[in-house]
Amino acid sequence: MEDKIKALKEKFKHLKIDKIEEEDPFTQEGEVPVIDTYYIISNFHGNKNISVTVSSESKLELLDKFLSNESVILDEYLGVKYQDKYEIVLSSISNHYMGPSSKKQKFEIILNYFKNELSIHLESNVENTPASDLYSLLYRFGSGKRNWIITIENFKRTSPDGLNNDLRNILNSVLFDFEYSFNLAYEPIELNSLNKRIPRLKRPALEVPAHPINFTYKKYIPELIQYYHLSEKVDYIPFKYLCYFHILEYFSDKSAYFVVAAQVKQLLLKPDFHLKTDNYIEQAINIFKKENEKHLTDKIKLTRVLQQFVNMHEFREYLDATKLLDHFQKEQIFNCYKPLKIPLLDFTNEVTFFQSLTNRVYAMRCSIVHSNPDFDETKAVPFVHTSENVISLNIEMALVYEISRNIVVKSSDTR
Known part of the structure; x- marks a missing residue:
């Protein structure tokens, strides 16, 4: 294996190859640890951010075959350009039954796009083509479903918006029309989830001890646990963000109750309450009036939730620990239809901290939720799903992740 890796590097000098050696973590005491060796290969033509894990000679041979085709990996989608063709792997999102999975099907489509008379093929169970090989290389165990590939030929003239936008437009046009006409739905597999530039953000965690672990029973709110775990399951980064935000939103109105309850309780416990009853009741009424006015503003609701569950100093330590x-x-700044500016966090004091944290989280949430590009940009700039924006949003998620984690714990009951 080592010699074949060296031969691959010599044959394709542009490749970056990292050798990884890991011990089996389940080795019993007294046993000689098994060393697992594999290689991470990157720096491919076209898309420099994709990496392939090679742990067997069969996969190495497949990679050699793929590279020999001189295919260029696309930026946005799991696909390639080769011999003036564009091949893109599709995922079926249709429940429509199309017969046995072994049946090979092929559909031919003609489309005019910016003076390009495109010849397009939509085909199932495609094998031994650059796109199907790339699919096998990137998915270690496969998807469990038959693959579909769309091939675009005779695309020679790009529009002023560039290749990535052109491919997106062509795919949207063809696949939605196909779905509308025949109730068969497909979408291109995006490379965002496979892009090695999307960092795996560091999350604080303790090492699991060898001795017994003592936990205190806590009655957690089931819905919050579900939202929290749903975010871990969802691949689409904007939806992951919203799943965490749902935990914050859960207490949007409840926080008003806690604020009012705490303030009214303080009035009731005043030693002279029985002597100044009318005065204190008037103060309580004013508290209700004030909070009722705040109830109309989502940002004020969010600020109340953050003030209730987030500690400024602990939050700063978390961000520092995660670098x-x-x-x-x-x-x-996110590059959307208009520039989306996300304000900085100000740790000068608690007032500026909670205000800036509210503004940052709320601006990101509104950007994801709203889709009207002509919306007042002071209220929201709709999020545009590009690789660079997704990478930046993945980092922004560190805020709602930590906030939601604190809310889940601090809202629990030990009774």
């Missing part, structure tokens, strides 16, 4: 403090102390 993200510097990132969040700077304004970030």
